[in-house]
Amino acid sequence: MIHATLHQLQVFETTARLGSFTKAAEELDITQPTVSSQVKQLTKTIGLPLFEQIGKQLYLTQAGRELLTTCQDVFSQLDNFEMKIADLKGTKEGKLSLSVITTATYFIPRILGSFCLLYPDIDISLQVTNHKQIQERMLNNQDDLYILSQPPCEIDLKSQPFIDNPLVVIARKDHPLVENQQIPLEMLEAYPFIMRELGSGTRKAVQNLFNEHNINVRVRLELGSNEAIKQAILGGLGISVLSKHTLTFASNEDLAILDVENFPIPRHWYISHLAGKQLSVIAQTFLDFLIDRTQLMEL
Template identity: 35%
Template sequence: MNYTLHQLEIFKKIAEVKSVTKASEQLFLTQPAVSIQLKNFQDQFKLPLFEVVSRKLYITEFGEEIAETATRILDEVATINYKSAIYEGKLAGKIKISIVSTAKYAMPYFLTDFIKQNEKVDLTMDVTNKMSVIRSLENNECDFAMVSTIPKKLNIERIELMKNKLYFIASKNFESSKKDFQIKDFNKSLFIFREPGSATRLAMERYLLKHKIEVIKKMELTSNEAVKQAVIAGLGISIMPIMGIKNELQNGDLQILNLKDFPLETNWNLIWLKSKNLSLVAKAFKKHIVENKNDIIKKQFSWFLER
């Protein structure tokens, strides 16, 4: 057998996502390139690693065993690379961060310089819903999490990062003869909510309850991108973080409705378990955030913080 580390990495990813297309996207390779490497890898075994049924890819039992072994091999190779870098005096290792979906508009800016300055640091960032983020933190599956609502049941430490401003938004075709919109004028509108547990949904529900607004028609979607596209299409109105709609506001696809008590404000926080034994890489990242967060915020987010 003469398989390569590259083939092991490709097959490991295919086994994880159960799709050549998704694997190619996540590995930043073309689909034909991934397919060729998969075929070359399979040709070295007498038993099938996968099968395709009704155009869907399934990993065989033998394939699962090979994928598990590939994971261990690649982890060991990474360890060799990290140890080599450490002996050269470089910061090396992995950092895992779990963030809620709206945080994807902010967290990359807090990571960019740190990753560029430390080329031997590998980053895994899981973008998911609030419940999954908290579960990942609770199960010690990540080093840090970025949330706007602090989980009460966990003993955590935190760094307050920046404000998160939320506005009521509508499509460009939403019409009103009034300069100042009133929420009561929207009784016939469809309200678009995030899923239960979302901090954005919680803020929206609190506002509607405070102002005694009865929601007659509503829709529930599980991501901010889905909410944004639904509003742009004219399906309804919603509350969204402004940092996620910058381009749409500039292009005129969305408009902010001038309502009382807006914007709603929460705070983004970088949190970690108090009992967590942070790695050298995690400690270095925490130090980077403490020392540079104000400059990052001023440079990248002044456009909406001053709004």
């Protein structure tokens, strides 16, 4: 490996990550023959094949998988080294990779805006996704930090709560239950219900509460978007349970929170990272900023 160059490792890592010589060439802005040549030289240096091609699909060999893990560690350490040097110079510059679930978009952009004003030389990659996909990103160690409402227990994470995330029952303002107080939970069975998709944290929390009290609501729709659910409510298709954070904008003035027993369901937002991951200077800076910022602001 002493004869392998950083450029060869970069070409290999990009090819392995994208699963394509052509896509790697496009991302690195070099020709496909150059990609093939660099991978071929690296393969010769290591003495074992790194890829095998079956049809048009490119697969990593065992040696390739081991090298990919090593490359990711090396590049991560180099990125962190650059950030530490910038920190020693009294500046904060580098990259932050952040993944959040969709509901977090109701408050995270404001926090990121303040963070970027304070640290203008930090580049941020923000991925907005669902719980299932964020778990896949965790397993592949694709990001520095993750913001979600329910950290998966099957992945070894370090998680820290930072703000409340209450779940409330939402209806259109002209719904017959709007003026009622302390609505019995079983009364929800009389009205059509709109649920989040299976696998969502909100869906699990609501279903656990309903199961605990033997409540069976009539599910008319299952939707994978908070905004789609709100539009369905406004269209008269039913009531639903969403995070209170989804009602933070003036455009939601035609929606109301129902006063239902056992609601709101208390939950929290968490910021997580892989337990064995050494956070970069930039990632630690953002984590500290997020905790400090959310202790002061009302979301």
